[in-house]
Amino acid sequence: WxxxxxxxxxxxxxxxxxxxxxxxxxxxxxxxxxxxxxxxxxxxxxxxxxxxxxxxxxxxxxxxxxxxxxxxxxxxxxxxxxxxxxxxxxxxxxxxxxxxxxxxxxxxxxxxxxxxxxxxxxxxxxxxxxxxxxxxxxxxxxxxxxxxxxxxxxxxxxxxxxxxxxxxxxxxxxLARANRWHWVVAFADGGLSTPQVYGELDRMRAAGTAPAPLNSSDDLLSALRQRDPAVLGAALGNDLQAAALSLRPALADTLDVGDKAGALASLVSGSGPTCVFLARDEAHGADLAQALRESGLCRGVQQAYGAVxxxxxx
Ligand code: ATP
Missing domain, CATH: 3.30.230.10 (Ribosomal Protein S5; domain 2)
Incomplete structure (x- = not known):
């Protein structure tokens, strides 16, 4: 570093x-x-x-x-x-x-x-x-x-x-392979307050309506040592996603557009409302970005790569 x-x-x-x-x-x-x-x-x-x-x-x-x-x-x-x-x-x-x-x-x-x-x-x-x-x-x-x-x-x-x-x-x-991972980032109108999203997760957990918490990050860490973006896509996860979706149900439609357009994974970034989509490569990312733009559901769509x-x- x-x-x-x-x-x-x-x-x-x-x-x-x-x-x-x-x-x-x-x-x-x-x-x-x-x-x-x-x-x-x-x-x-x-x-x-x-x-x-x-x-x-x-x-x-x-x-x-x-x-x-x-x-x-x-x-x-x-x-x-x-x-x-x-x-x-x-x-x-x-x-x-x-x-x-x-x-x-x-x-x-x-x-x-x-x-x-x-x-x-x-x-x-x-x-x-x-x-x-x-x-x-x-x-x-x-x-x-x-x-x-x-x-x-x-x-x-x-x-x-x-x-x-x-x-x-x-x-x-x-420890990760020097791979470049291709992402599409979909910005939403308005923000979500991080403390509110955590509060919603606490509420859902107390009410028994939250999904089971994620297991360890072992699968993800092993996916990062491989080259296959599909393996990485299957290992991504976010415990805050259900809470962000509960506060902003329309985000489910955005995630759906990515899934239907063939994203290897579609998920809420952190506490949201930004959504991120994993692409196979840059060209696939361009296709996903176009589908998301055409959906009219996002304030802005940008292709990106990591890690930087x-x-x-x-
Ligand atoms: P995180 O995921 O770290 O909770 P976030 O991406 O959801 O953050 P940020 O834009 O980092 O949200 O900031 C959240 C709040 O922090 C903003 O609503 C704003 O009130 C306050 N803030 C203070 N300084 C800044 C800044 N330079 N840029 C953005 N937000 C700032």
Whole structure:
């Protein structure tokens, strides 16, 4: 695993601008354990970084400021609640430097889409400001700061395919073949709140209406060591899917379009409402994307591949 691009980029403060590209994540396996007394669910997940990107650019400044373009303009606050600003403050506090920078966020990852866009932006900000400020923090320290910002943030520093445990913040790389997996990503109108989706799963489990929880990720991990996308497709699973479908029943129609068009797997990404479809190859992905577009059920459809690197300069 490499972090933040070439080591040269990280030696000493840069005058900027520093531009960092960061991917979205999907969960190839999302096993949700019971609710713990601390309010968290114990997770066992396999993260996978795909080629749908946000970009954070950092320039030297006298104060801390944030501008943005793309997905979520007008909806996403640019104040202290924004994960970009929170990441800047967290890094400045750890590195004991003033939190001064001019930041610009270019978003293509939809808000509250189940693709961890906010976490991705936090990871990108850490990498950009680490370079701009020349903090000299090692990757483990950066990952520790990342974990204070959100469960998915450490993974998005690294990217690739990785196992996440705890609440998802404890990540370790998965031994996988250097395969390129082809995906189609279908964006929906509006987001789904992650806490609400977990709440719905708890409700369904208490009422006995939730499907049986996933088994271990062993089949998935073995599929990742093979080359056959059909084997991978059969091993994908998401315990949050039933809850996302319960809150947004129309997503079942989107999944159906993928199934009927021959997707090797159709599933909700994380807490949804984004749906992802596994294709045999790029051409098959183009066919799936066309069927999904023609269905008129999706706000947008994009082909993507994985696994890709995490937050990186350049
Ligand atoms: P996850 O799967 O990690 O729960 P998600 O993909 O469903 O996330 P995000 O877009 O990552 O959803 O963010 C969820 C919420 O976080 C947003 O609704 C927004 O209120 C808040 N947020 C704060 N900063 C950001 C940011 N830079 N980008 C997106 N959301 C942000």
């Amino acid at each position: 490499t972090l933040g691009g070439d080591d040269d980029d990280l030696a000493g403060a840069l005058s900027g601008p520093v531009r960092v590209r960061v991917p979205a994540k999907i969960n190839l396996h999302l096993g949700v354990g019971p609710l713990r007394s601390d309010g968290y669910h114990e997770l066992h997940t396999v993260y996978h970084a795909i080629s749908v990107y946000d970009e954070v650019t950092a320039r030297a400044g006298d104060t801390l400021s944030l501008t943005m373009q793309g997905e979520g303009v007008g909806e996403l606050e640019l104040d202290d609640s924004n994960l970009v600003i929170r990441a800047a403050h967290a890094l400045a506090a750890t590195a004991k430097v003033p939190a001064h920078a001019r930041l610009h966020l270019r978003k293509t990852i939809p808000l509250a889409g189940g693709l961890a866009g906010g976490s991705a932006d936090a990871a990108a900000t850490l990498v950009a400001l680490d370079a701009l400020w020349g903090t000299g923090l090692g990757r483990d320290e950066l990952a520790r700061v990342a974990a204070t910002l959100g469960s998915d943030v450490p993974f998005l520093l690294y990217g690739g395919t990785a196992l996440g445990t705890g609440h998802g913040e404890a990540v370790s790389p998965v 690197h995490g937050a990186r300069i350049g």
